[in-house]
Amino acid sequence: MQVKQKVYELYKGTVERVTGPRTVSAFLEKGVLSVPEFILAGDNLVSKCPTWSWEAGDPSKRKPYLPSDKQFLVTRNVPCLRRAVAVEEEYDAAGAEVVLDDDEDGEGWLATHGLQASESKEEEDIPSMDTLDIGKVEEIKSIPSYFGAGEKPDDEEDIPDMDTYEDTGDHSTATPQPSYFVAEEPDDDNILLTRTYDVSITYDKYYQTPRVWLTGYDEARMPLKPELVFQDISQDHAHKTVTIEDHPHLLVGQHASVHPCKHAAVMKKIIDVIVSQGGAPEVDKYLFIFLKFMASVIPTIEYDYTMDFDLGSTST
Amino acid sequence: MAAKAEVRPRPLELDPIASRVELAFWEDLRRLKLDVLGTDDSPIPITGYYTPCTHPKMSGLLRLGRESLVPPSANSFGSRNSCPVPGTLINTNNMRGLQNLDVEYLLREEAKKILHDIMHGKIEEDPSLLLRFLVISFADLKNWKIYYSVAFPSLVFKSEMTLLSLHSASLVLSQEEAKSLSKSLKEWRSSNETAGLPFFFVDISSDSCIAIRQLKDWRDCQDNGQKLLFGFYDHGCHQDPGWALRNYIAFLSLQLKIEKIQFLCYREKRSELDLEKSLIGEASFPQPHGWDDSDYVPEAIGWEGEKPGDGRKEKKLKEINLESMSPERRDEEQQ
Numbered sequence: 053m054q055v056k057q058k059v060y061e062l063y064k065g066t067v068e069r070v071t072g073p074r075t076v077s078a079f080l081e082k083g084v085l086s087v088p089e090f091i092l093a094g095d096n097l098v099s100k101c102p103t104w105s106w107e108a109g110d111p112s113k114r115k116p117y118l119p120s121d122k123q124f125l126v127t128r129n130v131p132c133l134r135r136a137v138a139v140e141e142e143y144d145a146a147g148a149e150v151v152l153d154d155d156e157d158g159e160g161w162l163a164t165h166g167l168q169a170s171e172s173k174e175e176e177d178i179p180s181m182d183t184l185d186i187g188k189v190e191e192i193k194s195i196p197s198y199f200g201a202g203e204k205p206d207d208e209e210d211i212p213d214m215d216t217y218e219d220t221g222d223h224s225t226a227t228p229q230p231s232y233f234v235a236e237e238p239d240d241d242n243i244l245l246t247r248t249y250d251v252s253i254t255y256d257k258y259y260q261t262p263r264v265w266l267t268g269y270d271e272a273r274m275p276l277k278p279e280l281v282f283q284d285i286s287q288d289h290a291h292k293t294v295t296i297e298d299h300p301h302l303l304v305g306q307h308a309s310v311h312p313c314k315h316a317a318v319m320k321k322i323i324d325v326i327v328s329q330g331g332a333p334e335v336d337k338y339l340f341i342f343l344k345f346m347a348s349v350i351p352t353i354e355y356d357y358t359m360d361f362d363l364g365s366t367s368t
Numbered sequence: 369m370a371a372k373a374e375v376r377p378r379p380l381e382l383d384p385i386a387s388r389v390e391l392a393f394w395e396d397l398r399r400l401k402l403d404v405l406g407t408d409d410s411p412i413p414i415t416g417y418y419t420p421c422t423h424p425k426m427s428g429l430l431r432l433g434r435e436s437l438v439p440p441s442a443n444s445f446g447s448r449n450s451c452p453v454p455g456t457l458i459n460t461n462n463m464r465g466l467q468n469l470d471v472e473y474l475l476r477e478e479a480k481k482i483l484h485d486i487m488h489g490k491i492e493e494d495p496s497l498l499l500r501f502l503v504i505s506f507a508d509l510k511n512w513k514i515y516y517s518v519a520f521p522s523l524v525f526k527s528e529m530t531l532l533s534l535h536s537a538s539l540v541l542s543q544e545e546a547k548s549l550s551k552s553l554k555e556w557r558s559s560n561e562t563a564g565l566p567f568f569f570v571d572i573s574s575d576s577c578i579a580i581r582q583l584k585d586w587r588d589c590q591d592n593g594q595k596l597l598f599g600f601y602d603h604g605c606h607q608d609p610g611w612a613l614r615n616y617i618a619f620l621s622l623q624l625k626i627e628k629i630q631f632l633c634y635r636e637k638r639s640e641l642d643l644e645k646s647l648i649g650e651a652s653f654p655q656p657h658g659w660d661d662s663d664y665v666p667e668a669i670g671w672e673g674e675k676p677g678d679g680r681k682e683k684k685l686k687e688i689n690l691e692s693m694s695p696e697r698r699d700e701e702q703q
Contacts, residue, residue: 081642101639102557105448110603129423131426273387303395304395305391305693354423
């Protein structure tokens with residue numbers, strides 16, 4: 053498997069070197085992005101959702117076909133309140149019939165609407181697509197419910213247990229008045245010790261699509277082992293479409309990435325649906341659509357992609 | 369959630385900043401130590417990146433990353449999501465060296481730099497100096513381990529700072545003021561010139577018109593009869609104002625000779641002012657005496673994860689395992 057992957061990466065690298073970047077738009081026909089379209093869509097994302105920024109990355113990994121200060125997009129310190137694994141287990145236990153994803157034909161992105169609809173009838177603390185909307189804070193769970201019975205992931209080792217919780221509690225307080233520790237604590241139910249992610253989007257020249265990368269941090273803000281990232285990925289994707297690899301613009305650390313081999317096909321499907329509903333998808337909104345699609349792969353990571361506009365229609 | 373209404377004056381309590389150090393920072397330090405530093409353990413100027421709270425239930429933090437070891441003179445990295453803040457790294461050569469550091473002395477020395485910058489008018493030019501931080505570490509390169517601790521030195525007044533009131537901004541501002549404030553701060557946060565400045569004045573005129581001004585423009589907006597809010601990027605999402613407020617008050621007290629302020633803890637939601645989470649409060653603080661003496665060393669607190677009064681002999685250290693970066697380990701993984 054590893055060798056196969058290496059050989060494949062080598063092949064892909066060679067193809068990328070000998071072929072020029074796409075310059076003609078095939079957004080509507082193939083669901084892919086040219087380099088200028090990626091920049092355009094990225095600029096739009098940064099302007100509408102400024103928690104995202106362009107970054108230059110490591111100079112030694114600079115891609116010549118991208119502007120030096122716009123090599124990739126990043127949003128940092130994004131909360132991930134619950135493990136996707138746990139969410140799905142609960143969901144299965146509740147006898148749900150909607151499958152979160154089906155990456156064969158891209159229905160996964162659409163299926164999440166079904167998930168959302170049925171979830172609202174379930175317990176309210178199952179994160180739905182709504183919780184991805186960063187504005188809806190009510191649904192975000194604080195620590196006490198995070199540690200509530202029946203919500204723990206299987207793997208004992210990875211559970212931040214009460215000891216760690218108390219420990220980090222100590223870490224986060226340093227004021228001159230010791231009374232602080234009792235005075236405000238019970239009221240302050242929004243103390244959030246949770247995993248966080250840095251989410252980055254790079255341009256994959258081979259597949260001519262954006263590609264998402266995840267760098268995780270645990271509840272104590274220490275780097276998360278890449279393997280543990282799989283707990284935050286829809287289990288239909290973990291170890292299949294999501295792999296641990298070197299980041300194309302960063303030198304250090306292994307990062308989880310959603311493999312882009314089916315991105316164009318899924319994006320094409322979504323674009324077709326928008327068109328069939330009378331919309332006219334605009335290429336500068338590609339990343340908004342793309343990030344909504346990514347939410348089916350990483351359902352519990354709450355990055356911002358404001359979706360309060362009609363996809364594709366003229367109004368923004 | 370709106371902050372609890374406060375009526376009774378009480379001592380001002382603050383929410384400490386947390387640090388997050390990325391692997392890239394340690395990898396850069398490892399290379400620097402091997403290729404350049406050798407056994408030289410003199411302090412190294414570094415850069416941290418600070419952000420206001422951007423999510424209603426998630427505090428912001430001070431981040432050390434790939435750009436942090438680039439010498440400040442050559443470091444141009446920074447954005448609204450990464451406000452550059454100066455810091456000092458003391459990397460010792462062994463565990464004993466790290467444990468033997470006089471951490472209290474080091475903290476006070478950093479606090480003295482902050483005091484010096486306040487007294488010499490440097491804060492007006494570069495407000496981020498109020499957020500100066502300190503990192504002590506030992507990089508055990510043989511075993512691919514790093515031990516470290518971070519401090520955010522905060523000046524301690526001998527007499528207490530008193531919190532007179534504290535409310536969610538949505539409860540204090542009129543609708544017009546709120547609208548105008550959101551608009552002005554959006555402009556402040558979108559401009560390359562000001563987005564990285566974590567401290568500012570909010571100038572509210574009698575017709576609810578709001579202007580955000582830089583600290584260096586203080587002289588211009590004095591005594592115009594308008595209402596002034598002293599604003600800062602608050603990293604925290606909790607009910608108490610963030611850590612940055614104490615050094616800010618020290619600056620206002622010592623340099624601008626103010627004894628009572630209304631302050632604004634700026635917090636964001638979806639990259640805009642979060643009126644519910646942002647706080648407006650009032651604090652009073654008697655002028656400290658003797659601080660203008662150039663030899664004066666102020667009291668300071670601020671070691672991350674430490675309560676004041678904790679035994680300081682055994683420093684609580686964070687440990688990072690870099691083994692995943694060792695060539696042997698990577699070869700193994702690839703087989």
